[in-house]
Amino acid sequence: MTNNPAKRESMADGASFLRKAFAAEEQVLSLEISLAASSIPHSATAGSINERHFIDLLKRYLPKRYEVDSATVIDSEGKTSDQIDVVIFDNQYTPTLLDQKNHRFVPAEAVYAVLEVKPKIDKAYLEYAAGKAKSVRTLRRTSVPIRHAGGEYPPKAHFPIVAGIVAPTVDWRGGLDAKAFRSALEALKDKEAIDCGVGLMSGAFDSFSGDLILKNGENSFIYFVFRLLQQLQSMGTVPAVDWNSYATVLSTSSS
Secondary structure: OOOOHHHHHHHHOHHHHHHHHHHHHHHHHHHHHHHHHHHOOOHHHHHHHHHHHHHHHHHHHOOOOEEEEEEEEEOOOOOEEEEEEEEEEEOOOOOOEEEEOOEEEEEHHHEEEEEEEOOOEOHHHHHHHHHHHHHHHOOOOOOOOEEEOOEEEOOOOOOOOEEEEEOOOEOOOOHHHOHHHHHHHHOOOHHHOOOEEEOOOOEEEEOOOOOOEEEEOOOHHHHHHHHHHHHHHHHOOOOOOOHHHHHHHHHOOOO
């Protein structure tokens, strides 16, 4: 019989062990975010630190095929998105462009998902995240055939880019069960649609299956991560970029 309490619990009740272990990690993240909010007097700096907390945790759980970072998204016409707090993108087949120190430009074709990190989830921040998502979704994405030993696959169709919001708390009385939350979310459509979100230990939501799914209480963040991971898996690999489209812009005289 082992003296290790974690081992004993995992053997006796594996589901309970998983819930407690992930809840502890969620509590650590919550403390880190609370520390930034209470000890850093500059809001923008505190916000940037919390972005890194979320990015670091996502990197731990997402497979290496997915890169996670703050970035600006750029297309083959040279148009750019707003600065995005968290971009989940392919870095295996698609390089980032024009990187400067910690600032990265991600080709639009490489983007799987965009997330905004905010102090809370409320109507105003949902709309703010929707605007950021629209700035990415309106960019041009190319796709070219993929050659293989037996010939070539046709250009892959573009999948919808996932957009979401992450925050320490949900601001509605009643949390995600509040009618006002559903109304605010349903008002955001098409390129402004918000597909998922999490209020850390308050609750998580997504509409990946077509219907709105809610998870309240403890383990909301890890639930959110696993649901997001499942959605990313269903999207497959990003399309092959038409690099000639990027080259054409550079070959055209600006005079």
